[in-house]
Amino acid sequence: MGRGDLSDREWARLEPHLPKNTGRGGRWACHRKVINGILFRQRTGIPWRDLPTRFGKWKTCHDRHRRWSADGTWEKLLRAVQADAGMEGRIDWSMVSVDSTSCRVHQHADGAHQCPVRIPGRRRRPAHHRPDEAIGRSRGGLTTRIHLASDGGCRPLAVLITPGQWGDAPQMIPVLNRIRVPRPAGGRPRTRPAHLCGDRAYSSRRNRCCLRRRQIRHTIPERRDQRANRQRRGSRGGRPSGFDQTRYARRNEVERTINALKGSCAVATRYDKRAYVFHGTVTLAAIRLWLRA
Known part of the structure; x- marks a missing residue:
C-alpha cells in the first residue's frame, strides 16, 4: 500500500457498495487499484498521463472517474457511506x-x-462560459465556487458546484435540498438537521422563511443594512431574529471541512474541464473524509 492509498479498513467500508460485474468482459476488475490511482491524481493534481504505472493504464483511471461522475456512481457511494x-x-x-x-x-x-454574447453597437462578439459548466469570472479571474453543508464532525453532507461569481444566499436552499442520508433500517432519508449555522452572506428573508417552514432552528447574523431597514419600518419590520453567540462559534466546523477538502490539489485548483467531472472529484474527496472518520 502506497502513501495516500485506501487502507484495509477504508476498503472494507467501501467495497460492498461498489458496482458489480455485469455481462461479459469483466470491465470492473481491480476496483481498488483504479480507485487508488484516481485518489493519487486527486491528491497531487498531476495530469492523468503522468500517473505511476503501479496503478495500471492511466486511461482506465481517467475513463472510470469520468464515467462514474457522469452516471452518479460517486454520489451513490457518498450516500452509502453516509448511511x-x-x-x-x-x-x-x-x-x-x-x-x-x-x-x-x-x-x-x-x-x-462557451456561448457568444451579442452586444448592440459592437462588432466584436465576446464569449462567456455556460452556467452549467460552473466557470465564472470574478475579481480573482476564472473561478468555481463550491457550496457545501457539513455536520458537527467536519464531514460534508452535501456539495454544490456553481460559477465563481454566484452569491451564497441563493444557494443555501439548493444545498439543503441535497442533504439526503438514507436509513438502511427503513424509512425516508433524513434531510433535516436540528440546527443550522451560517454567516452573514446567508441572511435573507427568503432563507429565514424557508427554515421556519421546515422547522429548522438557525443561527445566522443579521446584516447591518437589513437591521437598519427593519428598524426604519417600525412595527411593520417584524421582530429581530434570534442569535446565539455560543452556537455561532461552531461555524469553524464547516471551515475546517473546507480545509480538509482543499487538501487535495485537484479540489483546491480545478483541472477538470467539465463541471460534472469536477463535481465527481469533490464528491470523491468527501467520500474519503467519511471513510477516514
Missing part, C-alpha cells in the same frame, strides 16, 4: 453549517463550452 455512518450514530445532526469556497480554474480547464 453506514448514520446507522452507527456517527453523524452529528445537532449542528449543520453551510459555507462556500472559491477554486481557481487552471488554464487547461478553461476550454468548456
Whole structure:
C-alpha cells in the first residue's frame, strides 16, 4: 500500500457498495487499484498521463472517474457511506453549517463550452462560459465556487458546484435540498438537521422563511443594512431574529471541512474541464473524509 492509498479498513467500508460485474468482459476488475490511482491524481493534481504505472493504464483511471461522475456512481457511494455512518450514530445532526469556497480554474480547464454574447453597437462578439459548466469570472479571474453543508464532525453532507461569481444566499436552499442520508433500517432519508449555522452572506428573508417552514432552528447574523431597514419600518419590520453567540462559534466546523477538502490539489485548483467531472472529484474527496472518520 502506497502513501495516500485506501487502507484495509477504508476498503472494507467501501467495497460492498461498489458496482458489480455485469455481462461479459469483466470491465470492473481491480476496483481498488483504479480507485487508488484516481485518489493519487486527486491528491497531487498531476495530469492523468503522468500517473505511476503501479496503478495500471492511466486511461482506465481517467475513463472510470469520468464515467462514474457522469452516471452518479460517486454520489451513490457518498450516500452509502453516509448511511453506514448514520446507522452507527456517527453523524452529528445537532449542528449543520453551510459555507462556500472559491477554486481557481487552471488554464487547461478553461476550454468548456462557451456561448457568444451579442452586444448592440459592437462588432466584436465576446464569449462567456455556460452556467452549467460552473466557470465564472470574478475579481480573482476564472473561478468555481463550491457550496457545501457539513455536520458537527467536519464531514460534508452535501456539495454544490456553481460559477465563481454566484452569491451564497441563493444557494443555501439548493444545498439543503441535497442533504439526503438514507436509513438502511427503513424509512425516508433524513434531510433535516436540528440546527443550522451560517454567516452573514446567508441572511435573507427568503432563507429565514424557508427554515421556519421546515422547522429548522438557525443561527445566522443579521446584516447591518437589513437591521437598519427593519428598524426604519417600525412595527411593520417584524421582530429581530434570534442569535446565539455560543452556537455561532461552531461555524469553524464547516471551515475546517473546507480545509480538509482543499487538501487535495485537484479540489483546491480545478483541472477538470467539465463541471460534472469536477463535481465527481469533490464528491470523491468527501467520500474519503467519511471513510477516514
